[in-house]
Amino acid sequence: MSGKVVRYGRDNIDTDVIIPGQYLKIHDYEELARHAMEGMDPDFHSKKGSYILAGKNFGCGSSREHAPIALAHSGIKAVLALSFARIFYRNAVDGAFLLPIEIGEDAYQKIADGSEIDIDVGAGLVRDITAGAQYKMRPFPEMISKIIEAGGLFGYKPE
Amino acid sequence: MNITEKILARASGKSSISPGDVTFANVDKVMMHDVSGPGVIKVFEKLQKQGIDTEKLWDPSRVWVAEDHFVPSAEKISAENISKLTAFVKKYNIGRHFRYGMGQYGICHTISHEEAMVMPGDVYVGGDSHTNTTGALGAFACGLGHTDIAYVLLHGRIWFRVPETYYFHLDAKLPDHIMAKDLILHIIGEIGTDGGAYRAMQFGGPGIDAMSVQSRLTLCNMTTEAGAKCGIVEPDQKTIQYLESRGATNINPVTGDADAQYAKRFEYEAEKLEPLVAEPFSPENTKPVREAPTVELDKSYIGSCTGAKYEDLVAVARILKGRKVRIRTEILPAAISIYRRAMENGLLSIFLDAGATIGPPTCGACCGAHMGVLAKDEICISTTNRNFPGRMGHVESQTYLASPLVAAASAVTGKITDPRDLP
Numbered sequence: 001m002s003g004k005v006v007r008y009g010r011d012n013i014d015t016d017v018i019i020p021g022q023y024l025k026i027h028d029y030e031e032l033a034r035h036a037m038e039g040m041d042p043d044f045h046s047k048k049g050s051y052i053l054a055g056k057n058f059g060c061g062s063s064r065e066h067a068p069i070a071l072a073h074s075g076i077k078a079v080l081a082l083s084f085a086r087i088f089y090r091n092a093v094d095g096a097f098l099l100p101i102e103i104g105e106d107a108y109q110k111i112a113d114g115s116e117i118d119i120d121v122g123a124g125l126v127r128d129i130t131a132g133a134q135y136k137m138r139p140f141p142e143m144i145s146k147i148i149e150a151g152g153l154f155g156y157k158p159e
Numbered sequence: 160m161n162i163t164e165k166i167l168a169r170a171s172g173k174s175s176i177s178p179g180d181v182t183f184a185n186v187d188k189v190m191m192h193d194v195s196g197p198g199v200i201k202v203f204e205k206l207q208k209q210g211i212d213t214e215k216l217w218d219p220s221r222v223w224v225a226e227d228h229f230v231p232s233a234e235k236i237s238a239e240n241i242s243k244l245t246a247f248v249k250k251y252n253i254g255r256h257f258r259y260g261m262g263q264y265g266i267c268h269t270i271s272h273e274e275a276m277v278m279p280g281d282v283y284v285g286g287d288s289h290t291n292t293t294g295a296l297g298a299f300a301c302g303l304g305h306t307d308i309a310y311v312l313l314h315g316r317i318w319f320r321v322p323e324t325y326y327f328h329l330d331a332k333l334p335d336h337i338m339a340k341d342l343i344l345h346i347i348g349e350i351g352t353d354g355g356a357y358r359a360m361q362f363g364g365p366g367i368d369a370m371s372v373q374s375r376l377t378l379c380n381m382t383t384e385a386g387a388k389c390g391i392v393e394p395d396q397k398t399i400q401y402l403e404s405r406g407a408t409n410i411n412p413v414t415g416d417a418d419a420q421y422a423k424r425f426e427y428e429a430e431k432l433e434p435l436v437a438e439p440f441s442p443e444n445t446k447p448v449r450e451a452p453t454v455e456l457d458k459s460y461i462g463s464c465t466g467a468k469y470e471d472l473v474a475v476a477r478i479l480k481g482r483k484v485r486i487r488t489e490i491l492p493a494a495i496s497i498y499r500r501a502m503e504n505g506l507l508s509i510f511l512d513a514g515a516t517i518g519p520p521t522c523g524a525c526c527g528a529h530m531g532v533l534a535k536d537e538i539c540i541s542t543t544n545r546n547f548p549g550r551m552g553h554v555e556s557q558t559y560l561a562s563p564l565v566a567a568a569s570a571v572t573g574k575i576t577d578p579r580d581l582p
């Protein structure tokens with residue numbers, strides 16, 4: 001899957017900026033998407049990104065599943081970050097909204113805003129098509145891989 | 160094994176378990192509120208479209224529901240969410256539903272201990288990140304999203320990666336001017352907002368033994384701000400008495416083994432702690448109150464699961480008694496039972512005499528939803544738990560997090576004030 005990167009060069013992007021608290025009463029996914037990233041980037045939608053690139057602890061703060069929902073329904077297929085907050089991570093995977101991909105410092109520093117990238121989960125690679133470079137992603141833990149393959153937690157059959 | 164590992168091993172039907180293991184644990188109690196509840200209902204609707212059977216919950220007697228984020232309803236969508244949630248409770252015959260306007264109700268994490276909804280040794284999950292709070296009763300208490308809560312409602316279990324545990328040791332009783340809030344801010348300032356990520360944060364030592372259950376709840380509440388999977392305190396006589404006085408019976412406490420392992424140990428000396436604030440825009444931006452910048456505050460907010468338990472209101476009353484507030488001061492007890500005790504013991508008169516306004520229990524302004532949100536450029540000192548951009552209102556408003564003592568002292572002066580420095 002390939003697409004454009006929206007790069008935020010900062011750590012601790014929290015759920016209050018991904019989808020502000022006043023919208024928690026909304027459960028219509030398309031309506032939530034209209035307010036995605038409203039707390040920090042009013043131009044988010046005009047960037048037409050398929051991926052978000054960010055630093056440490058992406059999605060920290062609340063348990064609101066509205067956060068991965070708002071991003072996924074804005075066209076975001078994966079978030080690439082140095083690390084993720086735990087509830088955002090499991091909401092993204094268990095609800096099959098988007099892929100939370102852990103990357104290294106190298107990819108975080110070098111992939112530029114607006115670059116075209118390709119994600120190859122099978123090969124464990126992030127390819128920067130614009131710059132002609134490629135980076136390893138951290139492999140998903142076994143359990144997470146199985147849930148992703150099953151299309152979310154409800155498709156997963158524990159042994 | 161330590162307490163967290165023992166609870167998860169028991170709930171997984173295993174004799175032993177280690178950090179890093181992935182396990183499906185049976186859940187003892189599950190909670191949802193008026194934000195996560197409608198989210199779960201939406202997941203149920205999706206499952207029904209996929210032909211998945213959602214007609215029966217695994218055990219409705221183990222499920223309870225709170226109305227807290229958007230009560231009282233300020234507009235139609237919130238009102239409809241409450242009405243949808245109420246229909247869901249009725250359809251599935253859910254055990255307890257704490258309703259705005261019908262006797263006891265309040266913030267879900269406050270209800271969890273005020274109503275003894277969670278017992279020591281339980282695996283307790285809730286559709287809210289501050290579910291960690293209730294780990295102070297010696298339970299494994301962990302926040303989850305809507306899909307996971309829907310899964311628990313139908314299957315009674317959920318997967319966890321067994322966390323490593325960080326142990327936070329406090330050597331002695333906190334001095335009078337220091338509250339549990341100061342200690343947890345101190346810890347978050349030291350380890351950062353991802354310093355406890357994916358881990359259990361356990362509190363112990365003579366200082367924790369000397370602490371009230373309500374103070375322990377404050378500590379565990381803000382382990383969420385360090386990214387932790389859970390916060391936990393081993394249950395003792397105080398825990399048992401706290402729960403029994405709220406109607407609990409048959410309490411079976413679990414504690415760690417003598418050779419319990421911890422990934423890391425942190426030591427704190429009570430006498431060295433200072434009253435702290437966390438400056439905008441992160442709970443890790445901590446600073447001693449006496450070194451805080453001189454800013455003109457617009458408001459002092461005393462509310463939330465973190466800072467409006469009965470003991471928090473007693474601390475506020477200690478400061479406000481015989482004094483007047485110089486800025487807007489809003490005090491919202493976190494549950495009706497707390498409101499009632501505050502009334503019976505004369506706290507509400509002290510607050511009103513000081514010029515403060517008393518509101519009903521609600522998450523309201525803490526999450527920027529309603530009931531007193533901040534305007535652009537407004538500055539608030541707050542007993543709540545988060546101060547991210549826009550958390551309590553406009554994205555260009557600012558929140559300083561502090562203990563109830565500091566928030567009350569600052570209400571009196573209109574500036575960020577150490578309670579020791581009040582005239």
